[in-house]
Amino acid sequence: MQKVELLSPAGTLEKLKIALDFGADAVYGGVSHFSLRIRSGKEFSMEEFKEGIEYAHARGKKVYATINGFPFNSQLNLLKKHILAMAELKPDAFIVATPGVLKLAHALAPQIPLHLSTQANVMNVLDAQVYYDMGATRIITAREISLKDLKEIKKELPDLELEVFVHGSMCFAYSGRCLISTLQSGRVPNRGSCANDCRFPYEIYAANPDTGTLFRLEEDEGVGTYIMNSKDLNLASHLKEILDSGAVDSIKIEGRTKTAYYAATTAKAYRMAIDDYYADNVGINRYQYELQSLQNRGYTDAYLVSRPFEKHDTQSLDFTMQLGTHQVSGVVTEEGTHFLCKYKTFPHDELEIVAPLHSEIEFIDNEIGTIYEREGRVYLKLKQLLAENKKVWNEVHSGNLNPITLPTKLPPYTFLRILSSPDMENYPKS
Numbered sequence: 001m002q003k004v005e006l007l008s009p010a011g012t013l014e015k016l017k018i019a020l021d022f023g024a025d026a027v028y029g030g031v032s033h034f035s036l037r038i039r040s041g042k043e044f045s046m047e048e049f050k051e052g053i054e055y056a057h058a059r060g061k062k063v064y065a066t067i068n069g070f071p072f073n074s075q076l077n078l079l080k081k082h083i084l085a086m087a088e089l090k091p092d093a094f095i096v097a098t099p100g101v102l103k104l105a106h107a108l109a110p111q112i113p114l115h116l117s118t119q120a121n122v123m124n125v126l127d128a129q130v131y132y133d134m135g136a137t138r139i140i141t142a143r144e145i146s147l148k149d150l151k152e153i154k155k156e157l158p159d160l161e162l163e164v165f166v167h168g169s170m171c172f173a174y175s176g177r178c179l180i181s182t183l184q185s186g187r188v189p190n191r192g193s194c195a196n197d198c199r200f201p202y203e204i205y206a207a208n209p210d211t212g213t214l215f216r217l218e219e220d221e222g223v224g225t226y227i228m229n230s231k232d233l234n235l236a237s238h239l240k241e242i243l244d245s246g247a248v249d250s251i252k253i254e255g256r257t258k259t260a261y262y263a264a265t266t267a268k269a270y271r272m273a274i275d276d277y278y279a280d281n282v283g284i285n286r287y288q289y290e291l292q293s294l295q296n297r298g299y300t301d302a303y304l305v306s307r308p309f310e311k312h313d314t315q316s317l318d319f320t321m322q323l324g325t326h327q328v329s330g331v332v333t334e335e336g337t338h339f340l341c342k343y344k345t346f347p348h349d350e351l352e353i354v355a356p357l358h359s360e361i362e363f364i365d366n367e368i369g370t371i372y373e374r375e376g377r378v379y380l381k382l383k384q385l386l387a388e389n390k391k392v393w394n395e396v397h398s399g400n401l402n403p404i405t406l407p408t409k410l411p412p413y414t415f416l417r418i419l420s421s422p423d424m425e426n427y428p429k430s
Helices: 013-021 047-056 071-089 100-108 125-133 147-156 181-186 236-244 260-278 286-290 422-424
Strands: 006-008 025-030 062-066 092-095 114-116 135-141 159-170 207-208 213-216 231-233 250-255 328-334 338-342 350-352 369-374 379-382 415-419
Touching: 006 159, 013 025, 013 260, 025 047, 047 062, 062 236, 062 286, 071 100, 092 135, 100 114, 100 415, 125 135, 125 147, 125 350, 147 159, 159 260, 159 328, 213 415, 236 260, 250 260, 260 286, 260 328, 260 350, 260 415, 328 350
Parallel strands: 006 025, 006 250, 025 062, 062 092, 092 114, 114 135, 135 159, 159 250
Antiparallel strands: 159 231, 207 213, 328 338, 328 415, 350 379, 350 415, 369 379
């Protein structure tokens, strides 16, 4: 049986490695301003992107290169050079957004498969057929599409791969089509520089042009003024429905500009969900326990399993971001012998070890610290904060760049986290 692909974001080389190590089958990312994440794309040089592709291929995994911006006429020669340069790196596909770029990429690099970006907003069989005829081997469907419509497309075009978003930020408009950022700050969403103006609080005023009267409208207490702020997508609890449909070839996580911990945790949670599905052993609480540990804008299952007009809980009107249930205390170095503090750490703190699935962790008790298991989770307590330079600290904080010694070696990029929400102590973990 061909398993569904798990596709994760890769905003940097480090995040690329982390996403793959924590369970992703493939990652996506870009290099230049032709990617829809300029801030993220700049963090990859061509050399780093090449290294990332080699890292993935050595592990039997894939990298999709994003060339999904909407170019100006003045950029077309540069775009041609970019397509040719990216093709030399041998990614597993290009992600493109417009018919013109699709046609150009097909002509310049016919050996590279083409995936149509969600920016194209494909919602039906007719549009899917047009892009398929033009050479697209996969369509990343609009976030607003329904599972029923996905099944119809797959029925009519069984050889066309379909990819859907299952987790991450939601756009206030049809993906990428909002112009509020352009209007207010000159940053164009479909060219990779959206300022996320929909996440801001707004005050509403009423004006009478005949009298010149202007007054502020008062909102009821508790209603909130984040009037365009969408909740984050979270479909981990609906994965069985999605995969039972037989229409989905790849499930995608949004978030190239998010943290390394986000890349790790989402990959691990959805990897567990996928593997459990094929083992007929669904454990929704396990996935949500991990996903609740991330900062989020509130979660919604959005529109894949429900029509937009049936949903009334897709917005967070009273806040733009809330803390997750855990704080990341540290991340283990690539050598696995030390960790770098990312929050604050004291001797005898109980730190949960978040390692890639199926990692072998040595339980140990020595002069540095103790690693032990409790209720199916693995924890670390440090008896002393011994730095790599042999200095002993009473406490370390995120500004401290001294690697702190671990009692035994841990997998590279393992995260150490501490519970910040007491309510999660009793959260079901299976």
